[in-house]
Amino acid sequence: MLKAQIYDHGQFKFMDAGQTISILLSSTALRLNEAGIESARTEASWMLMHATGRSKMDLIMRPDEKMTTDQAEHLQILLSRRLEGVPIQYVLGVADFYGRSFTVSPDVLIPRPETEELVESVLRLDAEVLGGGVIDLGTGSGCIPITIACERPGALCVGVDVSAAALRVARSNASQLGANVQWVEADMCDPALQEMLGRTFSVLISNPPYIPDEEAASLQPEVRNHEPGLALFSGSDPLHFYRALCEQAPRIVRSGGYVLVEIHADAGLAVLHLFEQAGWIDCALQQDLSGRDRIIRARMP
Numbered sequence: 001m002l003k004a005q006i007y008d009h010g011q012f013k014f015m016d017a018g019q020t021i022s023i024l025l026s027s028t029a030l031r032l033n034e035a036g037i038e039s040a041r042t043e044a045s046w047m048l049m050h051a052t053g054r055s056k057m058d059l060i061m062r063p064d065e066k067m068t069t070d071q072a073e074h075l076q077i078l079l080s081r082r083l084e085g086v087p088i089q090y091v092l093g094v095a096d097f098y099g100r101s102f103t104v105s106p107d108v109l110i111p112r113p114e115t116e117e118l119v120e121s122v123l124r125l126d127a128e129v130l131g132g133g134v135i136d137l138g139t140g141s142g143c144i145p146i147t148i149a150c151e152r153p154g155a156l157c158v159g160v161d162v163s164a165a166a167l168r169v170a171r172s173n174a175s176q177l178g179a180n181v182q183w184v185e186a187d188m189c190d191p192a193l194q195e196m197l198g199r200t201f202s203v204l205i206s207n208p209p210y211i212p213d214e215e216a217a218s219l220q221p222e223v224r225n226h227e228p229g230l231a232l233f234s235g236s237d238p239l240h241f242y243r244a245l246c247e248q249a250p251r252i253v254r255s256g257g258y259v260l261v262e263i264h265a266d267a268g269l270a271v272l273h274l275f276e277q278a279g280w281i282d283c284a285l286q287q288d289l290s291g292r293d294r295i296i297r298a299r300m301p
Helices: 021-034 040-052 056-061 069-083 088-092 113-123 143-151 164-177 193-197 213-218 221-226 240-252 268-277
Strands: 003-008 011-016 094-097 100-103 134-137 157-161 181-185 201-206 233-235 253-262 281-287 293-299
Touching: 021 040, 021 069, 040 056, 040 069, 040 088, 069 088, 088 094, 100 143, 100 164, 113 143, 113 201, 113 253, 113 293, 134 143, 134 240, 143 157, 143 164, 143 181, 157 164, 164 181, 193 240, 201 240, 213 233, 233 240, 240 253, 240 268, 268 281, 268 293
Parallel strands: 134 157, 134 201, 157 181, 201 253
Antiparallel strands: 003 011, 094 100, 253 293, 281 293
């Protein structure tokens, strides 16, 4: 019988591919725990689900079912990548966002819960406002405009990104989730962006790169070594993209429309001041569920 190589108690060991789901679940969780991964049991369960194609309930109800050789080998690949420090979302190829599963790859940033709060702030706007069109600059996986399109069918949603690879992921997500979103490959800082778009919008959203290069060393290795620097780092100026947004937004947002941007927790007042200086009104700084500055909302006069 073919064997599948799996980890057990920190050492490589050959085990029968016919081992039960419960044994492999425990062995996988143990190895993840030994590697210092806090959510070891949960991630082990996700890996088993991915390797077997079964639901979580199936794993619970049929723990004595044996894995096939292909399934065990698939599990080993997933485990090996995770132990190399690859984020679990990239290992599995999916990330949850606002109750939906989005395809992710190293070409796009992994969606964060804080960004769900940005989406929630947009969805609280009047339907009439959203009806005037929503544009997301630096869309990445497309999770923001796709979620808005799914939650508010009929709203015109547009996602813009400079990365063709990221837009391929976004288009795939829109297709899988049945979201009607238009995609534009362009630099959010390009002064000619509005001409490329050919119209204005009632709402502009952005979660731009906002981590200064000097903070790279302080990031978790999973983030620093695997997520796209293009979507993370702002260069030497942490306000670089917010300055660009302040210049771009008056050309893109119609009178009475809104800008909502996610920010670095340490840059809230600085970004707020930028929008106030640019003449925007009703500028407000919103905290996330952890109590940290996270979102700036402003309205076009």
